[in-house]
Amino acid sequence: MSISLLMAVYNPIEYDGRVKRSANALAEICNIKVICPAQDFSSDCFNPDAFDVMRVLSPKIKIQALKQIFFWVNFIFQAIKLRPSIIYAHDYYLIFPAWLAAFMTNAYLVYDAHELIIPNQGERISKRDNFFYFLESRFIKSADLVIAANQERANIMGEHYELKKIPLVVRNIPPMPKQTLSDKLVFRLYEKLEHEYQEDIHIIYMGDINLDRGIGDLINSLKYLPMRYKCILIGGGPSESLIKLSHSQDIIGKRLRLLGPVPHNHIPDLLRQGDIGFLSYSMVGRNNIYCAPNKIYEYAQSGLPIISTSQEPIVSILRKYKIGELLPIKDKNTPLKIAEYIKKISFSNEYKHAIRKFLLDNPHKSEMDKLKDAINGVIN
CATH class of the missing domain: 3.40.50.2000 (Glycogen Phosphorylase B;)
Structure with a gap:
């Protein structure tokens, strides 16, 4: 060369x-x-x-x-x-x-x-x-x-x-992920990921743990959902206000599990234990409005349908490929809408079929x- x-x-x-x-x-x-x-x-x-x-x-x-x-x-x-x-x-x-x-x-x-x-x-x-x-x-x-x-x-x-x-x-x-950890090892390293009951549904958020990113709406959506729905947060950041909100609803440790920062090479194995991926960005600043997240591909590569805020690049992907649902902008009932979408996705196989097409078109x-x-x- x-x-x-x-x-x-x-x-x-x-x-x-x-x-x-x-x-x-x-x-x-x-x-x-x-x-x-x-x-x-x-x-x-x-x-x-x-x-x-x-x-x-x-x-x-x-x-x-x-x-x-x-x-x-x-x-x-x-x-x-x-x-x-x-x-x-x-x-x-x-x-x-x-x-x-x-x-x-x-x-x-x-x-x-x-x-x-x-x-x-x-x-x-x-x-x-x-x-x-x-x-x-x-x-x-x-x-x-x-x-x-x-x-x-x-x-x-x-x-x-x-x-x-x-x-x-x-x-x-990203390239298609390779499995590096067995399920048994994943649960040993991250015991909060293990399903309490076989019918549990895990909603995974991956990124900066900050209420400014819309995570509060995701947490508040849990009160509209049955106990089998659990929320898994992966990432670091100023989580004090998030924990305070969780304690006020008595869900910390029960339905909300914080994993903290994890090694990048463990992420595909952690996502494999999820059912739905949550993607949330602020609507302030061009960098957020025209975001270019790799998470949308990482979720899809792990077979997770997506619930996302409505940034223009994400809107174009989800409307074309139907791999998830888009949240309305500035809606006071966002937690309720998230809960509705979580239920809709968890009872449908259509998203899984759409994800296969999306991955084939976007290698x-x-x-x-x-x-x-x-x-x-x-x-x-």
């Missing part, structure tokens, strides 16, 4: 499925090195066979901006040392140092925009967000290839930044083939 590629991400690669997927795919056509911050702990590190990972140990200082600058300097130093053919930057944190590294090494620049940080007209944003928005707006046109996570984001970025080409769309579709390989073709196009 003659193409050398230096990929950078400003978080440990262990936590970023999009980075791992793109690196694994491009390793088939490039010699890849990925530079990222080191984890706070040494166990369960991701050690791929297909590419090399260089981890930067952050200095022990509290000022985040200085930590970021420290990583930028290390990234640029490695670029000068390795002189790759392509600099590939993940997310808005790295577009400026990636541009500088590409300029100093005469490399091609690829920018993968994980987030949509363009503010709505008249929207007030923080100084931090405004700083990164300025950097993206200043340097995005210098990229030889811009990548977005869905068509809606690509269209907005292309028009707003007046790009010569609409960004390439590479959706967040992981097609996205990775697009990415590889685009990288070859940059070089050629």
Whole structure:
């Protein structure tokens, strides 16, 4: 392989499925090195066979901006040392140092925009967000290839930044999961997942545990459902208010089970114990309104029909493939509507048949083939 590629991400690669997927795919056509911050702990590190990972140990200082600058300097130093053919930057944190590294090494620049940080007209944003928005707006046109996570984001970025080409769309579709844990081991590690009764229905939410994400409506829906319906929450976050709400309804530990953060490679085995997937995003900010969740594919790959808030990209998927139900926007009776949908889904097999069609039409390989073709196009 003659193409050398230096990929950078400003978080440990262990936590970023999009980075791992793109690196694994491009390793088939490039010699890849990925530079990222080191984890706070040494166990369960991701050690791929297909590419090399260089981890930067952050200095022990509290000022985040200085930590970021420290990583930028290390990234640029490695670029000068390795002189790759392509600099590939993940997310808005790295577009400026990636541009500088590409300029100093005469490399091609690829920018993968994980987030949509363009503010709505008249929207007030923080100084931090405004700083990164300025950097993206200043340097995005210098990229030889811009990548977005869905068509809606690509269209907005292309028009707003007046790009010569609409960004390439590479959706967040993970590969089909492989079973790594037996059911027996899953229940031993996560005893809260075990069905109390054979007829129990598990509704699984996976993500940030925060009432701002609409989890309160999911919890409140339990009062409209029989005791056999249980809610499983997977993820970390500020759960104090959630636990307080649960205690007020006397459901914590009985019908509501909090698993906390779990290793990424355990997720498919945990989802296998579920019956319905719950997907919820805020309607504030373009990044939420035009979200590009990989969870919709992870739920589907585990055979779980979905109940979701009505963000435009999710609406288009669920209306086309009928793999779940959409919640109305700003409805005071949302908990009751969630309960109705949970009952509807749990008594129907139609969603399972629709999921098979959805997965056939949306394979992981097609996205990775697009990415590889685009990288070859940059070089050629």
